[in-house]
Amino acid sequence: xxxxxxxSNAEKLTKAxxxxxxxxxxxxxxFREVNYISEQCQKKFEETSxxxxxxxxxxxxxxxxxxxxxxxxxxxxxxxxxxxxxRTTDLREPARAQGSERGLxxxxxxxxxxxHTDTLVTDGNVDGDSSQSEEKxxxxxxxxxxxxxxxxxxxxxxxxxGEDDEKLTLQLDEMKDRIASDQKRAATLKRKVQLNDSLxxxxxxxxxxxxxxxxxxxxxxxVDSRLTYLSTLEKLSSFLESIPKGSLETLRLIKDNNxxxxxxxxxxxxxHLEMLKKCKQRSMDxxxxxxxxxxxxxCFPVEQKITVSEENNIPAEEELHAFLFSTExxx
Numbered sequence: 001x002x003x004x005x006x007x008s009n010a011e012k013l014t015k016a017x018x019x020x021x022x023x024x025x026x027x028x029x030x031f032r033e034v035n036y037i038s039e040q041c042q043k044k045f046e047e048t049s050x051x052x053x054x055x056x057x058x059x060x061x062x063x064x065x066x067x068x069x070x071x072x073x074x075x076x077x078x079x080x081x082x083x084x085x086x087r088t089t090d091l092r093e094p095a096r097a098q099g100s101e102r103g104l105x106x107x108x109x110x111x112x113x114x115x116h117t118d119t120l121v122t123d124g125n126v127d128g129d130s131s132q133s134e135e136k137x138x139x140x141x142x143x144x145x146x147x148x149x150x151x152x153x154x155x156x157x158x159x160x161x162g163e164d165d166e167k168l169t170l171q172l173d174e175m176k177d178r179i180a181s182d183q184k185r186a187a188t189l190k191r192k193v194q195l196n197d198s199l200x201x202x203x204x205x206x207x208x209x210x211x212x213x214x215x216x217x218x219x220x221x222x223v224d225s226r227l228t229y230l231s232t233l234e235k236l237s238s239f240l241e242s243i244p245k246g247s248l249e250t251l252r253l254i255k256d257n258n259x260x261x262x263x264x265x266x267x268x269x270x271x272h273l274e275m276l277k278k279c280k281q282r283s284m285d286x287x288x289x290x291x292x293x294x295x296x297x298x299c300f301p302v303e304q305k306i307t308v309s310e311e312n313n314i315p316a317e318e319e320l321h322a323f324l325f326s327t328e329x330x331x
Contacts, residue, residue: 014209018202025198029191036187208232215239 212232219235223242230238240248 018205021202029194032194033191 215232215235219239223239
C-alpha cells in the first residue's frame with residue numbers, strides 16, 4: 001500500500017511538474033513576443049522621426065534638382081552653334097549667367113517668348129537692370145511650328161517621366177509589401193520552430209519517464225524484487241550484466257535480422273505500390289499518337305513490263321516426229 005501511494009504521489013508530482021514547465025514555456029513565449037512587438041514599435045517610431053527630419057528642409061532643396069534637370073533638357077535641345085554662343089557668353093560674364101539662371105527660375109519653367117515677336121533674348125531682359133548695349137543672344141528657333149513641336153515633345157517627355165515615376169513607386173510599394181509579408185512569415189516560422197522544439201523536449205521527457213517505468217518493472221521481476229534507489233541507467237546496466245554474453249549476442253542478432261527483414265519488406269511493399277501506381281497511370285492515359293512519317297520498305301518489287309502470253313507454243317509430239325522423220329527421208 002505504501003508503494004502504491006508513493007507511486008501515485010510521484011505520478012501526481014510529475015504531472016504537476018510537466019504542467020508547470022508548459023506554463024513557464026508559455027510565459028517565456030509571451031515575453032519574447034511582447035519584446036519583439038516593442039522593438040518593432042520602437043523601430044517604426046525611429047523611422048517616422050527620421051522621415052520628419054528629412055521633410056524639415058525648405059522647398060528650395062526639393063525644387064533645385066528638378067530645376068537643374070529641366071534646364072539640362074532645355075540646353076541639350078538647341079543646335080551646337082547656339083550652345084557655343086551660350087558658352088562664350090557664360091565665360092565672358094559668369095555673373096550674368098547666374099542672373100539668367102535666376103530669371104529662368106522665376107519664370108514659368110524657362111518657357112521661350114511667344115513666336116510672333118521676333119525679338120532677341122538678352123541678359124538685360126532677365127535681370128531687368130542692364131542696358132540695351134549688352135551683347136545679345138539669338139534664339140535658336142523663331143518659327144512657330146518648331147516651338148509647338150518642342151512644346152509637345154517636352155510635354156510628352158514630362159508625361160513619360162511621370163508614368164515612369166508612378167511605375168517605380170508602384171514597384172517600390174510592392175517590394176515593401178513583400179518585405180513586410182516575408183518578415184511576418186519569418187517571425188511566425190521562428191515561433192513555430194521554438195514551439196516545436198519545446199514540444200520535442202516534452203515528448204522526450206515523457207518517453208524517458210515511460211521507459212524508466214518499464215525498466216523498473218523488468219528489474220523488479222528479473223533481477224531484484226526489493227526496493228532499490230538505483231537510477232534507470234544503473235538498473236539497465238545491471239540487467240544487461242545479469243544476461244549471459246552468448247544469449248545477449250543472439251538476441252541482438254535476432255533483433256537486427258528482424259529489423260533488416262522489416263526494412264526489406266517495407267522497400268518491397270513500396271516498390272510494389274509504385275509499380276501498381278505506374279500501371280494504373282499507364283492504363284488511364286490516352287494512347288500516344290504516332291507522329292512523323294510512316295514506315296515504308298526500302299525497295300518495292302519490280303513489276304514485269306513484258307506481258308507473258310499464256311498460249312502453248314510447244315508443238316505437239318506428232319508434228320515434231322513428222323518433222324524429224326521427213327527430213328531424213330528427203331536426204
